[in-house]
Amino acid sequence: xxxxxxxxxxxxxxxxxxxxxxxxxxxxxxxxxxxxxxxxxxxxxxxxxxxxxxxxxxxxxxxxxxxxxxxxxxxxxxxxxxxxxxxxxxxxxxxxxxxxxxxxxxxxxxxxxxxxxxxxxxxxxxxxxxxxxxxxxxxxxxxxxxxxxxxxxxxxxxxxxxxxxxxxxxxxxxxxxxxxxxxxxxxxxxxxxxxxxxxxxxxxxxxxxxxxxxxxxxxxxxxxxxxxxxxxxxxxxxxxxxxxxxxxxxxxxxxxxxxxxxxxxxxxxxxxxxxxxxxxxxxxxxxxxxxx
Amino acid sequence: xxxxxxxxxxxxxxxxxxxxxxxxxxxxxxxxxxxxxxxxxxxxxxxxxxxxxxxxxxxxxxxxxxxxxxxxxxxxxxxxxxxxxxxxxxxxxxxxxxxxxxxxxxxxxxxxxxxxxxxxxxxxxxxxxxxxxxxxxxxxxxxxxxxxxxxxxxxxxxxxxxxxxxxxxxxxxxxxxxxxxxxxxxxxxxxxxxxxxxxxxxxxxxxxxxxxxxxxxxxxxxxxxxxxxxxxxxxxxxxxxxxxxxxxxxxxxxxxxxxxxxxxxxxxxxxxxxxxxxxxxxxxxxxxxxxxxx
Numbered sequence: 299x300x301x302x303x304x305x306x307x308x309x310x311x312x313x314x315x316x317x318x319x320x321x322x323x324x325x326x327x328x329x330x331x332x333x334x335x336x337x338x339x340x341x342x343x344x345x346x347x348x349x350x351x352x353x354x355x356x357x358x359x360x361x362x363x364x365x366x367x368x369x370x371x372x373x374x375x376x377x378x379x380x381x382x383x384x385x386x387x388x389x390x391x392x393x394x395x396x397x398x399x400x401x402x403x404x405x406x407x408x409x410x411x412x413x414x415x416x417x418x419x420x421x422x423x424x425x426x427x428x429x430x431x432x433x434x435x436x437x438x439x440x441x442x443x444x445x446x447x448x449x450x451x452x453x454x455x456x457x458x459x460x461x462x463x464x465x466x467x468x469x470x471x472x473x474x475x476x477x478x479x480x481x482x483x484x485x486x487x488x489x490x491x492x493x494x495x496x497x498x499x500x501x502x503x504x505x506x507x508x509x510x511x512x513x514x515x516x517x518x519x520x521x522x523x524x525x526x527x528x529x530x531x532x533x534x535x536x537x538x539x540x541x542x543x544x545x546x547x548x549x550x551x552x553x554x555x556x557x558x559x560x561x562x563x564x565x566x567x568x569x570x571x572x573x574x575x576x577x578x579x580x581x582x583x584x585x586x587x588x589x590x
Numbered sequence: 591x592x593x594x595x596x597x598x599x600x601x602x603x604x605x606x607x608x609x610x611x612x613x614x615x616x617x618x619x620x621x622x623x624x625x626x627x628x629x630x631x632x633x634x635x636x637x638x639x640x641x642x643x644x645x646x647x648x649x650x651x652x653x654x655x656x657x658x659x660x661x662x663x664x665x666x667x668x669x670x671x672x673x674x675x676x677x678x679x680x681x682x683x684x685x686x687x688x689x690x691x692x693x694x695x696x697x698x699x700x701x702x703x704x705x706x707x708x709x710x711x712x713x714x715x716x717x718x719x720x721x722x723x724x725x726x727x728x729x730x731x732x733x734x735x736x737x738x739x740x741x742x743x744x745x746x747x748x749x750x751x752x753x754x755x756x757x758x759x760x761x762x763x764x765x766x767x768x769x770x771x772x773x774x775x776x777x778x779x780x781x782x783x784x785x786x787x788x789x790x791x792x793x794x795x796x797x798x799x800x801x802x803x804x805x806x807x808x809x810x811x812x813x814x815x816x817x818x819x820x821x822x823x824x825x826x827x828x829x830x831x832x833x834x835x836x837x838x839x840x841x842x843x844x845x846x847x848x849x850x851x852x853x854x855x856x857x858x859x860x861x862x863x864x865x866x867x868x869x870x871x872x873x874x875x876x877x878x879x880x881x882x883x884x
Binding site for chain 2: 314397402423
């Protein structure tokens, strides 16, 4: 063993190592803990007010002053909106991503441009989509409605979904498509029958992630979907959404209504958790059709 | 017949592929068109650097809001970058397998939580924390609805973005490099510091920029905890009023006051342009880093 300055330097290096290991473990703990704290806080605060009537009734008269009723209108509105937007975004994303991966040449100008544009769109804040959706609405003379909300949220979901699908599709080895071509299949047949099936778990995750984003976003629907106490029965009626219901209830001076906002937030969190669990389970079940 | 189908599908998909690009152009163009009236009526620098915000008198100075956005974003980055980086290093270099398997889905879930939920948490936990604990600790008074509260909430929101990108960057650094450093007697942390962090420096910057642009445009969560007072903030304990909150709060009355809608669209345009340049910057850094790696 060496002594003197050599040994003390070694000690210091080991000490630094230990300090940073602790710092890193602490940070990780903090990040993981923050999720638990967020969910914990919201559940804790909402337990006393969470009643079944909250999710089975629409707001009755004076609901926002603390009277009876629930947020069924917002839950259903959000589901309609997110389902519509997700379908719309999917009908768009899938062909585009298939084109990028099967038809366009690798690293061609159009594919790198489009991928870059998806990155750019991904970064655009939802409030800007909201403002843009509002412009479209005014341009076409639409009023705030389910339809306008669906279009805006679809715009928001488009880059999220496309990027996620593209990531999976790029991983597929080229041989798979070539094997299909060599059997005489056209590119379209290859795309639909081979590639899509192979990517199915990935596509599903992408769809569910975007759905979660769509259902939770508030800033984009603020201008476009409107708000109402009734459940919309047509595309041209305004629709309440869960995030906005939370926001508006929080803004109320009545303590009872504020507590309902916490409960509504718990409901929204629960939906998001559910989506995440469902996607994990589905992926496990679907993967059996995938050629490894 | 099959070939015709293929041909039609190909053309159709090609057209659809052009749409995203078209959307970006349309958004920029649309917002620009709408903010034109106010840009023509007032001087551009006057709009950006004047603190007078009195829509009823026709004064639309965006300066307090721009400063509000900058403050909140800055605070969020100062909190989020070190913590996210340390977490990413831990997960990629140190953590045992089970921690990694546990952390990944949790971080994904954190990324998926809606911003309103963050906002509610902010009101329930962060605002009282700032108002009752942190501010008195520094010997000042704060209602809690402050830049700091907004920054903390935002920081938690951008953890996943920075961690994800950094993890990807660290994963792309070849193993032999680390082994070479370790075999020369460097400790693990020294290897991280002199090999992993240095090799990944550009990627880390890109991760930071992406987190920055996320934070910049975040609306609801910040809006709920930041206080929304249209003055230039003096400290992290004073309230602020970021640009996205301005747009979100005033959509109701904007059609009834002249030039108001135009001013708000200008605010959206400013946001868009800043975020676009961040995206381009991050992309440029990442592409350059990749080229150098090859």
